[in-house]
Amino acid sequence: MKKKFQRAGNTTTVLIGVLCALAVVAAVVLWWRWTPATQPSADVGQQVVNDFLKQLREGQAAAAWQATTAEFKSALGREKFLTYVKERPYFKRPLAFVSMQTVRVQNQPRSEFVYRTGDSKATVRVLVGSESGAWHVDRLAAD
DSSP, rough: OOOOOOSSOOOOHHHHHHHHHHHHHHHHHHHHHSEEEEEEHHHHHHHHHHHHHHHHTOOOOOHHHTTOOOHHHSSSHHHHHHHHHHHHHHSSOOOEEEEEEEEETEEEEEEEEEETTTTHHHHEEEEEEEEEEEEEEEEEOOO
């Protein structure tokens, strides 16, 4: 009489374990790919800020405000923004790019672009944020 080969019965358990591991790896990869970026590339962010500052320089502050994020608009209403820009005449002159740095806002890394007036008397800091899949000015600070 021939003996039949006896299995330990662990095949199903091993198969389920492997499938669970693959599902976890897939979930991590998908999460990583679809997590929105909190920072633009340096070139893209600088272009967003340059366009914003150009609008201010050309007297199109209302259009510049319209192109900002909802958070910016909420923090600095249209009329308040127009007054803010009007009170700072250096926005009518070209500003020189100084640097880009990473800052943390609500524990998220963000790109801050620093500009100065030609006489270096005023510094303008502009944060760029993502909204609806596009980069916009999110914060503005000038001294």
